Amino acid sequence: MEKIGLYIHVPFCNSKCTYCDFTSFVPKASERNQIIDQYFDALHTEFNQYIQNGYKFSVESIYFGGGTPSSVPASHIETMLTLIKSKCTLTDDCEITLEVNPGTINRESAIQYKNSGINRISMGLQTTSNSLLKTIGRTHDFETFQATYKLLRDIGVDNISLDLMFGLPGQSMASLRESMQEIIRLNPEHASIYSLKVESGTPMAKMLEKGLIKLPDEDMEREMYHTIIDVMESYGFYQYEISNFSKPGMASKHNLIYWHNQPYLGLGLSAHSKLNSVRFANTNDFETYLSIIGHKNRSIRVEETKIDTLEDLFETIILGLRLNEGLDIEKLNQAYQIDFEQKYHSVLEKLKFYELIETEGQVVKLTRKGMDLSNQVFGAFMNE
Amino acid sequence: MPSERQKYIRNFSIIAHIDHGKSTLADRLIEKTGLLTQREMKEQILDNMDLERERGITIKLQTSRLIYKAQDGHEYILNLIDTPGHVDFTYEVSRSLAACEGAVLVVDATQGVEAQTLANVHLADEQGLTIVPVLNKIDLPSSRPQEIIEEIEEVIGILAEDAPQISAKDGINIEAVLEKIVSDVPAPDGDETAPLKALIFDSYYDSYKGAVAYVRLMEGSVKKGDRIKMMALGKQFEVVEVGVSVPTPLAVPELKAGDVGYITASIKNVKDCRVGDTITFANTPTEAALPGYKKATPMVYCGIYPAEGESYDDVRDALEKLQLNDAALSFEPETSVALGFGFRCGFLGLLHLEIIEQRLDREFDLDIIATAPSVIYRVTKTDDEVSMIQNPSNLPPVTEIKMMEEPIVTANIIVPNEYVGNIMELCQNRRGEMVHMDYLDPKRVVLHYDLPLNEVIYDFFDALKSKTRGYGSLDYEFKEYRESDLVKMDILLNKEMVDAFSMIVHRTKADSRGRVICERLKEVIPRQMFVIPIQAAVGNKVIARETISALRKDVLAKCYGGDISRKKKLLEKQKEGKKKMRQLGNVEVPQQAFLSVLKFDEN
Numbered sequence: 001m002e003k004i005g006l007y008i009h010v011p012f013c014n015s016k017c018t019y020c021d022f023t024s025f026v027p028k029a030s031e032r033n034q035i036i037d038q039y040f041d042a043l044h045t046e047f048n049q050y051i052q053n054g055y056k057f058s059v060e061s062i063y064f065g066g067g068t069p070s071s072v073p074a075s076h077i078e079t080m081l082t083l084i085k086s087k088c089t090l091t092d093d094c095e096i097t098l099e100v101n102p103g104t105i106n107r108e109s110a111i112q113y114k115n116s117g118i119n120r121i122s123m124g125l126q127t128t129s130n131s132l133l134k135t136i137g138r139t140h141d142f143e144t145f146q147a148t149y150k151l152l153r154d155i156g157v158d159n160i161s162l163d164l165m166f167g168l169p170g171q172s173m174a175s176l177r178e179s180m181q182e183i184i185r186l187n188p189e190h191a192s193i194y195s196l197k198v199e200s201g202t203p204m205a206k207m208l209e210k211g212l213i214k215l216p217d218e219d220m221e222r223e224m225y226h227t228i229i230d231v232m233e234s235y236g237f238y239q240y241e242i243s244n245f246s247k248p249g250m251a252s253k254h255n256l257i258y259w260h261n262q263p264y265l266g267l268g269l270s271a272h273s274k275l276n277s278v279r280f281a282n283t284n285d286f287e288t289y290l291s292i293i294g295h296k297n298r299s300i301r302v303e304e305t306k307i308d309t310l311e312d313l314f315e316t317i318i319l320g321l322r323l324n325e326g327l328d329i330e331k332l333n334q335a336y337q338i339d340f341e342q343k344y345h346s347v348l349e350k351l352k353f354y355e356l357i358e359t360e361g362q363v364v365k366l367t368r369k370g371m372d373l374s375n376q377v378f379g380a381f382m383n384e
Numbered sequence: 385m386p387s388e389r390q391k392y393i394r395n396f397s398i399i400a401h402i403d404h405g406k407s408t409l410a411d412r413l414i415e416k417t418g419l420l421t422q423r424e425m426k427e428q429i430l431d432n433m434d435l436e437r438e439r440g441i442t443i444k445l446q447t448s449r450l451i452y453k454a455q456d457g458h459e460y461i462l463n464l465i466d467t468p469g470h471v472d473f474t475y476e477v478s479r480s481l482a483a484c485e486g487a488v489l490v491v492d493a494t495q496g497v498e499a500q501t502l503a504n505v506h507l508a509d510e511q512g513l514t515i516v517p518v519l520n521k522i523d524l525p526s527s528r529p530q531e532i533i534e535e536i537e538e539v540i541g542i543l544a545e546d547a548p549q550i551s552a553k554d555g556i557n558i559e560a561v562l563e564k565i566v567s568d569v570p571a572p573d574g575d576e577t578a579p580l581k582a583l584i585f586d587s588y589y590d591s592y593k594g595a596v597a598y599v600r601l602m603e604g605s606v607k608k609g610d611r612i613k614m615m616a617l618g619k620q621f622e623v624v625e626v627g628v629s630v631p632t633p634l635a636v637p638e639l640k641a642g643d644v645g646y647i648t649a650s651i652k653n654v655k656d657c658r659v660g661d662t663i664t665f666a667n668t669p670t671e672a673a674l675p676g677y678k679k680a681t682p683m684v685y686c687g688i689y690p691a692e693g694e695s696y697d698d699v700r701d702a703l704e705k706l707q708l709n710d711a712a713l714s715f716e717p718e719t720s721v722a723l724g725f726g727f728r729c730g731f732l733g734l735l736h737l738e739i740i741e742q743r744l745d746r747e748f749d750l751d752i753i754a755t756a757p758s759v760i761y762r763v764t765k766t767d768d769e770v771s772m773i774q775n776p777s778n779l780p781p782v783t784e785i786k787m788m789e790e791p792i793v794t795a796n797i798i799v800p801n802e803y804v805g806n807i808m809e810l811c812q813n814r815r816g817e818m819v820h821m822d823y824l825d826p827k828r829v830v831l832h833y834d835l836p837l838n839e840v841i842y843d844f845f846d847a848l849k850s851k852t853r854g855y856g857s858l859d860y861e862f863k864e865y866r867e868s869d870l871v872k873m874d875i876l877l878n879k880e881m882v883d884a885f886s887m888i889v890h891r892t893k894a895d896s897r898g899r900v901i902c903e904r905l906k907e908v909i910p911r912q913m914f915v916i917p918i919q920a921a922v923g924n925k926v927i928a929r930e931t932i933s934a935l936r937k938d939v940l941a942k943c944y945g946g947d948i949s950r951k952k953k954l955l956e957k958q959k960e961g962k963k964k965m966r967q968l969g970n971v972e973v974p975q976q977a978f979l980s981v982l983k984f985d986e987n
Contacts, residue, residue, distance in 0.1 A: 218936045272947045354913045375938040
């Protein structure tokens with residue numbers, strides 16, 4: 001039985017944020033219910049295909065991501081979980097996460113989620129500043145967020161993660177510090193704090209081109225990042241990955257599956273998977289995806305890459321280095337039958353010279369400078 | 385006196401300032417003479433290279449024989465000899481004109497006389513040609529034919545009152561031009577029975593026939609099987625084919641005095657078929673060669689190196705192929721500390737250089753790096769040994785130099801009078817000395833300057849255009865070598881000298897040039913893992929400095945939903961980008977950096 005993480009993509013939103021280039025869309029109100037029903041039908045079909053094809057999974061984590069999974073009726077999430085539980089084994093400590101946007105749930109639906117097995121909530125807060133929330137196209141304000149957060153705490157949700165961004169258009173150091181204080185006060189179990197990346201083609205990219213908004217410069221952006229790390233650590237959060245922080249023992253199991261280069265299955269529109277040394281992705285075309293309903297063997301895959309040992313090693317290195325626990329050289333040597341230090345001798349020397357990595361006993365990890373320039377580090381291993 | 389046959393031949397060129405419509409008129413003449421059907425006409429049939437079409441100029445000549453039935457009832461052979469339209473090719477133009485008895489002078493009726501109009505008229509005068517003025521672009525509302533006629537008469541000193549007023553674009557009044565050619569241009573003469581005397585005015589390389597010589601027969605006749613001799617080079621060949629250009633080659637039994645056509649003789653290299661040389665019979669040669677033969681001498685040199693990932697052999701093969709058709713291009717192997725193995729190449733001028741660079745890119749798909757161009761300096765050492773230096777790296781140590789001289793050109797610059805101030809300032813910045821200044825008409829001025837060639841070969845022409853809103857025009861020719869206070873300026877990247885960036889500049893210019901180059905390099909070299917000082921230095925003295933600060937951020941914060949392939953694609957893209965960089969010491973330098981040192985204009 002293969003141990004996996006299960007990702008389920010829910011591509012619906014109530015509105016689209018200006019920085020977003022994920023596969024998500026806002027259905028028309030008149031068609032909304034029908035489209036959502038069809039989509040979950042397709043998700044069931046896709047999942048059942050795997051089971052019918054003989055796959056047996058031991059599921060360590062289930063993650064409903066989006067889009068905004070909390071924007072669809074809670075019954076869909078519940079039914080999906082029931083289906084999964086009926087066909088797979090869930091480990092005792094299986095982490096089941098639902099992404100929730102502020103203002104999209106009420107007490108009733110929250111209880112329904114909790115009763116159906118959701119034991120972790122990831123909330124898209126992004127920033128506590130109402131004016132910045134507006135700039136990036138979020139429909140909620142900080143007060144709405146606080147209400148939703150309190151509601152979750154009130155019904156006993158004890159594992160909440162906050163999604164935050166920094167380096168936002170017009171964001172100042174003062175505003176960031178203020179924001180950090182609010183986060184500390186909220187006292188979540190986990191926080192993912194991302195540096196904003198403006199993806200081409202998004203409304204934000206166009207606003208930037210037209211000069212309507214301006215991003216903090218590179219130096220200030222890094223100062224923000226370093227401030228975040230310092231503040232979080234001083235309040236008992238452990239930075240376990242470039243952009244992720246948690247209270248002790250509360251690191252996201254789901255994310256760790258990716259970074260440990262373990263197998264995972266993605267269901268739904270544009271979902272990515274890695275099973276049996278093959279990486280593959282689903283179509284991002286909605287109609288194509290729906291077409292699997294009633295066509296048991298129709299393929300909705302658009303990409304499929306067999307990962308050979310060398311590629312797998314490279315992926316293990318670049319994913320593992322994102323983690324503060326670093327790479328365990330001994331484990332790597334055993335898993336891939338290599339002498340890591342010899343194989344990458346010159347790369348390691350160069351990266352150490354520039355103070356991008358450091359070695360502690362059997363462990364190689366990024367320095368703080370290495371986190372800022374992690375692409376340079378990963379690229380160096382790719383060139384070998 | 386022309387013979388009965390020669391009476392019905394006219395040999396002529398079309399001369400014009402760039403963009404005044406020379407090529408378009410040539411097309412119309414070919415059309416009107418009915419040698420080709422409308423369907424066969426390709427636009428601008430004489431400009432057979434894409435590059436020429438794009439820049440609107442003719443680089444490689446092509447000649448064409450036209451058959452025209454004139455109003456007098458006779459059928460005439462009109463040999464149209466195309467001329468290249470740029471200052472870099474003055475010698476080639478002069479040889480084409482030497483093959484003619486007349487020149488059609490095209491003047492844009494909206495623009496009037498320009499610098500190249502004057503330069504070309506001057507060349508035609510030197511050859512004693514009859515000039516047939518034509519006013520073009522008469523269809524444009526802004527045309528002012530009467531004013532331009534007066535201008536031509538005043539400035540050039542030829543009658544233009546009955547010059548055909550035409551629109552080559554719309555095909556208006558083209559017949560009048562043909563009639564003028566017949567009536568005004570003298571027929572050729574020359575004894576058909578005398579020993580062969582033929583002028584080579586162009587040549588090109590054909591992979592089947594070898595070098596093909598375009599010739600004008602001055603005396604005698606030539607046919608297949610004749611044993612011929614190139615008088616300047618002394619080499620002998622046996623004629624394989626003679627023919628005329630219509631404009632595709634058409635073999636004929638014989639060419640006679642007064643004719644224009646081509647000769648093939650299994651000549652392996654265009655170098656053996658030099659423009660300006662005289663062809664005669666090997667056994668019964670003519671007494672004296674035609675005057676005016678000159679060896680093509682490069683004026684501008686630069687290093688051409690394969691870019692990262694390109695092979696040295698491919699670049700050499702490409703240069704050899706280009707040279708087959710271009711006797712003026714010279715190259716020899718050279719090595720650079722920064723760029724490795726490459727070639728030192730010589731060109732007639734900066735346009736010629738640009739053309740070769742672009743042909744390497746387009747026709748051979750080669751990525752190359754060209755170093756800063758250099759003129760040829762005359763260096764006298766303390767032991768009185770004189771050497772010609774065309775690569776700054778070869779300059780002897782300062783202590784061994786007694787005197788340095790640089791080439792000076794005479795430049796004629798025509799500008800509307802409101803821009804005279806701008807241009808005088810530009811020329812002063814480029815160390816020009818004004819010789820004198822004339823008014824062409826109340827609105828336009830011709831400035832005569834002596835300018836150091838090393839100030840002209842950078843972006844002088846671009847600067848001229850931008851400072852005159854495109855109205856300024858330029859023509860120049862070599863004048864002399866003059867003593868000058870020159871220094872070698874080096875560029876140091878991360879404390880290491882990059883020889884490919886070294887250049888020879890006037891001492892008073894070193895500071896400002898050094899500053900501009902450092903600034904430009906700072907813009908184009910991306911931040912790297914460490915701080916990179918960029919310095920300009922003369923000897924041991926640093927005269928300008930910029931600093932590229934270290935890279936602060938290169939991170940993909942989000943790695944979500946397991947989309948690893950997207951992340952890998954990004955890393956691969958970065959890797960591709962790095963491949964295109966040149967590693968100079970431990971600094972990665974993009975190709976652009978080599979281009980950025982070519983532009984000098986401080987604004």
